Amino acid sequence: MTKEELKSYLEKTFPGMTQEENIDFPVLWVEKDQIFEVAKKLKEDEATKFDFLFDETAIDWQTHFEMVYHMTSTTYRHDLEIKVKLEDRDDAELPSVEPLWKAAEMYENEIYDLFGIRFSGHPHLRRIFMTNEWKGYPLRKDYQDDDVISL
Amino acid sequence: MQLSISLLEITRAIDSWLNSAFHPHVAYGIELVLAGVAVILLVVAMAILMVYAERKLAGFMQMRLGPMRVGKWGSMQAVADVMKLLLKECLVPTNSDKLMFRVAPFVVTIVSFMTLVPIAFAKGIQLWDINIGVFYITAVSSLSVIGILMAGWSSNNKYSLLGAMRSGAQIVSYELSGGLALIVVVMMSGTLSISGIVQAQADGWWVIKGHIPVIIAFVTFIITSTAELNRAPFDLAEAESELTAGYHTEYSGMQFAMFFLSEYTNMFVLSMVAATVFLGGWMPFHLAGLDGLNHFMDYIPGIVWFFGKTFFILFLIVWFRWTFPRLRIDQLLKLEWKYLLPVSIINVLFAAFIALMGWYL
Amino acid sequence: METKDIKHDEFVINVGPQHPSTHGVLRLELWLDGEDIIDSKPHLGYIHRGIEKMSEALGYKQFIYLTSRMDYLSAHISNQACSLAIEKGLQIEAPARAQVIRVLMAELTRLASHQLWWGALGLDLGAVSPFFYAFREREMILEIFEETCGSRLTMNYITPGGVVNDLHPDFVKKVKKLIEQLKGNLHEYYQLLTGNVILQARTRGVGKLTAEDAVSLGCTGPVARASGVKCDVRKLHPYDGYDKVEFEEVLNDKGDNFARYWLRIEEMKQSIYIIEQLIDNIPEGSYREKLKGVVKLPAGEYYQRVETARGELGVYIVSDGKKEPYRVRFRTPNFSNLNALRPMLKGAKIGDMVSMMATLDLIIPDIDR
Amino acid sequence: MSASTIIFYIVSALVLVFGAMSVFTRMIFRAAIYLLFSLIGIAGIYILMNMDFIAALQVLIYVGGIIVLIIFSIFLTHQSGDKLPKPLFKRIVVAAGMSAFGLILTLGVFYRTAFKATTEMGVDHSARNIGRQMLDYHHHGYVYPFEIVSFLLLAALVGCIVIAVKIKNK
CATH class of the missing domain: 1.10.10 (Arc Repressor Mutant, subunit A)
Structure with a gap:
């Protein structure tokens, strides 16, 4: 599907969800509780078949988090970006998409490690880069490391 | 006691002088010590030479020069390495079984030196012409696995233990085919003694005279001895990319050097056995019926023949090491139990038939 | 997996962080039953430098240089990805000459990287000699890099707007000589390793990865292509004029170690083919678009995908209009290719672990970033 | 006393000492290793008796085969590194009694047999x-x-x- 077709299809399938477009991808804004259902639909729907989650990350906007999912389809070769807004910065939690895409296991571990966003339903959520005792989440904008000597 | 040290004239002279100067028992003891020292010196010299040769050969096979800095053409490199190893501290891991850890390198080294005893280096130069020479070597070399198991277990390191287990399984399995390969020649020569086997090749080496079965046995023996030596492509016990260094991961300094030395000694012994049993030992290259050639060949001394053949087989083993990738443990055992052993058993039957019919060249 | 009871006959060993076969500081925890691997768990972060965080403090022209340290064997391509993302934000395009130079450099990088991989694979499988044969041509490539870029490993040559400086006068001559030599030597590779019975026995049918798994695990690059997944970014989303050159996307459907091995050898041939097409046709002109001293990207987000030697590298830049990027994210190929290791390892032998890691061609700094 | 007699006594002493050590040590792996040395000593005694073939067999089968098997089975128990618990006093007494009985029986038979000296081959x-x-x-x-x-x-x-x-x- 081309970008335009995909946009109108998404509008039909998920009415009420905000759509945007950036320079690369069409963007679909999803509520955090719905993310698993939407992702499942997008992956299993014959018309979209987003079977390849090539990136998953988060952005710390200081007031809230933004989850970004980049996915593509190996059959149709169309790309999609899904965004989720997480209002509660201190206790951010959203459903894991690991059951759909195994790749998400590591991505979500990384996000958990560096942003402190928890994923419910993730089988082995752990800190992969930092040690288990590490205080704070380094990629948050307000992260302070006392040991760092500023040059 | 038939522990008769029958070296050539020089040794006879030493013998008579010692016997005239000392009490026979003391002279006997001195002779034993001298023989031991001579063997150890020979092996150490050969090991140093071989280490240098192997590194140069490896360099040649890999389009580089090899050692070049120490001495002319790097010739003192191996000596420098020995010095370094001698000066290094022997570390013993804290939670290891310290007694076993320290004893293991000695077990391995002593066993490998013991296997040198019945080797005939040239006509009459043999420490102990035991009447079961080949069998003796097979039996004693099976002991080296104990030292490896001791080393692997006592290091209290999981890599060492895995390496030791691998090595144990490997050596115990490959002994079978190696033994069967030797049996082929033993059957044809009708004797187990090393000197007897060499004498039986006076009119032609077994690998030529015994044609197909002996050639099969020779190839099997080279494969199995490479495997028993834990050398590539069968170096699973010390596979550096899998087990860091296998059973001698925790060893350092002289203790490590002893493992290293025993590996080289075993390499020499097995090459010498192969040279003796299949390639006629110190016997010159003779072909039945060609007197002119045979006469010419006799001018080259036996010791040159013997070491020439030994180094040829050593070169083969070095060549394998720098060419082949490593096998996996199940493939290694499969090779032995599913291919080499059946082939060897059939080959032994075949050879027995040929020996009975006397179909030699 | 997190808290795992060790059954009595299980044997836990720790591979790494310092281990010859991990090619870096990766730590694998292995649960063994004799020689068979029951389960594994990777522990990362031993070389985590926080490149993403550091990039947030640096300007757009500066943070590129950090990316050379991610996949140090594809340094050019990582730089290229960032440059392209920034160019996308500035809505400019590199001059034609710069584009061709970039493609040439990227393909030379790919060749050098695959050569190192080939040599290291030999080492992992116990064959020492291939390493030296691989380094013979890799050395030539590195010398070419050194002449033009001034450095051998972290070149920092590709920059937003083009390349840092023009090609060395000897570049064309040397590349031609290299190509000539490589073509002959690929046959030597066959004689030395590919055709070897032991190598075939060690790799064929080992470490199978189905196409479905490869897609689900997020594998890209040669790993996914060896399972039959079309994923070459150079074909799917051409950049820097890859649509103007002819080459084939090599695919294999076996998905085992040998497929990955074979695929990389074939990719080397394709890279040679690409270089051959371009080396005589480097357009004249400027090699760099002049940019302002401090680059500011309009607020928004920019995603650029490129094909490194190991797979798809995605650079995701979020800008808030300031002179530093607000958030930079690198989707590195090795991070997701590492996912494939665990399902492959289940039930395999320790010896296979080494060959699997070798054919996955993991670069640990790229995983940790 | 001839040299071979001295060697015989040394080797026998080693056999006995290692045999005893293999019984008394509380580390199972060491017990196997001591048993190994004891068996090698027996092979040495065979050599002293000019029984080369038997000696080689002893080394090949008992030392190279059986002991390796024993060590392998010790490895597989996963307790090779632990010290065995101290045996109960009652058991020590019973075992000592049994051993003494066995020793007396053997010695009794040994001294009652008339060994004939012979020069026959x-x-x-x-x-x-x-x-x-x-x-x-x-x-x-x-x-x-x-x-x-x-x-x-x-x-x-x-x-x-x-x-x-x-x-x-x-």
Whole structure:
């Protein structure tokens, strides 16, 4: 599907969800509780078949988090970006998409490690880069490391 | 006691002088010590030479020069390495079984030196012409696995233990085919003694005279001895990319050097056995019926023949090491139990038939 | 997996962080039953430098240089990805000459990287000699890099707007000589390793990865292509004029170690083919678009995908209009290719672990970033 | 005293000392290693008796085979590094009593047997003769027991494989 077709299809399938477009991808804004259902639909729907989650990350906007999912389809070769807004910065939690895409296991571990966003339903959520005792989440904008000597 | 040290004239002279100067028992003891020292010196010299040769050969096979800095053409490199190893501290891991850890390198080294005893280096130069020479070597070399198991277990390191287990399984399995390969020649020569086997090749080496079965046995023996030596492509016990260094991961300094030395000694012994049993030992290259050639060949001394053949087989083993990738443990055992052993058993039957019919060249 | 009871006959060993076969500081925890691997768990972060965080403090022209340290064997391509993302934000395009130079450099990088991989694979499988044969041509490539870029490993040559400086006068001559030599030597590779019975026995049918798994695990690059997944970014989303050159996307459907091995050898041939097409046709002109001293990207987000030697590298830049990027994210190929290791390892032998890691061609700094 | 007698006493002492150590040590791996040295000593005694073939067999089968098997089975128990618990006093007493009884019995038999000194050559122990007798089915031949023993070993091997395969499939 081309970008335009995909946009109108998404509008039909998920009415009420905000759509945007950036320079690369069409963007679909999803509520955090719905993310698993939407992702499942997008992956299993014959018309979209987003079977390849090539990136998953988060952005710390200081007031809230933004989850970004980049996915593509190996059959149709169309790309999609899904965004989720997480209002509660201190206790951010959203459903894991690991059951759909195994790749998400590591991505979500990384996000958990560096942003402190928890994923419910993730089988082995752990800190992969930092040690288990590490205080704070380094990629948050307000992260302070006392040991760092500023040059 | 038939522990008769029958070296050539020089040794006879030493013998008579010692016997005239000392009490026979003391002279006997001195002779034993001298023989031991001579063997150890020979092996150490050969090991140093071989280490240098192997590194140069490896360099040649890999389009580089090899050692070049120490001495002319790097010739003192191996000596420098020995010095370094001698000066290094022997570390013993804290939670290891310290007694076993320290004893293991000695077990391995002593066993490998013991296997040198019945080797005939040239006509009459043999420490102990035991009447079961080949069998003796097979039996004693099976002991080296104990030292490896001791080393692997006592290091209290999981890599060492895995390496030791691998090595144990490997050596115990490959002994079978190696033994069967030797049996082929033993059957044809009708004797187990090393000197007897060499004498039986006076009119032609077994690998030529015994044609197909002996050639099969020779190839099997080279494969199995490479495997028993834990050398590539069968170096699973010390596979550096899998087990860091296998059973001698925790060893350092002289203790490590002893493992290293025993590996080289075993390499020499097995090459010498192969040279003796299949390639006629110190016997010159003779072909039945060609007197002119045979006469010419006799001018080259036996010791040159013997070491020439030994180094040829050593070169083969070095060549394998720098060419082949490593096998996996199940493939290694499969090779032995599913291919080499059946082939060897059939080959032994075949050879027995040929020996009975006397179909030699 | 997190808290795992060790059954009595299980044997836990720790591979790494310092281990010859991990090619870096990766730590694998292995649960063994004799020689068979029951389960594994990777522990990362031993070389985590926080490149993403550091990039947030640096300007757009500066943070590129950090990316050379991610996949140090594809340094050019990582730089290229960032440059392209920034160019996308500035809505400019590199001059034609710069584009061709970039493609040439990227393909030379790919060749050098695959050569190192080939040599290291030999080492992992116990064959020492291939390493030296691989380094013979890799050395030539590195010398070419050194002449033009001034450095051998972290070149920092590709920059937003083009390349840092023009090609060395000897570049064309040397590349031609290299190509000539490589073509002959690929046959030597066959004689030395590919055709070897032991190598075939060690790799064929080992470490199978189905196409479905490869897609689900997020594998890209040669790993996914060896399972039959079309994923070459150079074909799917051409950049820097890859649509103007002819080459084939090599695919294999076996998905085992040998497929990955074979695929990389074939990719080397394709890279040679690409270089051959371009080396005589480097357009004249400027090699760099002049940019302002401090680059500011309009607020928004920019995603650029490129094909490194190991797979798809995605650079995701979020800008808030300031002179530093607000958030930079690198989707590195090795991070997701590492996912494939665990399902492959289940039930395999320790010896296979080494060959699997070798054919996955993991670069640990790229995983940790 | 001739040299061979001195050597004999040294080797016998080693055999006995290592035998005792293998019984008294509380580390199971060391016990196996001490047993190994004890068995090598016995091979040495065979050599002193000019029984080269038997000595080599002793080394090949007992030391290279049986001890390796014992060590392997110790490895598989996963307790090779632990010290065994101290035995109960009652057990020590009983074991000591049994050992003493055995020793007395052996010594009794030993001293009551009249060993005849002879200058006659003993049995021909060359490998050739051993082989010949092993395959001889006339007088004093051993082909019958040899075959029975090989059959027994084959049965044992098959049994081992059956047991091992069953455990693997469980």
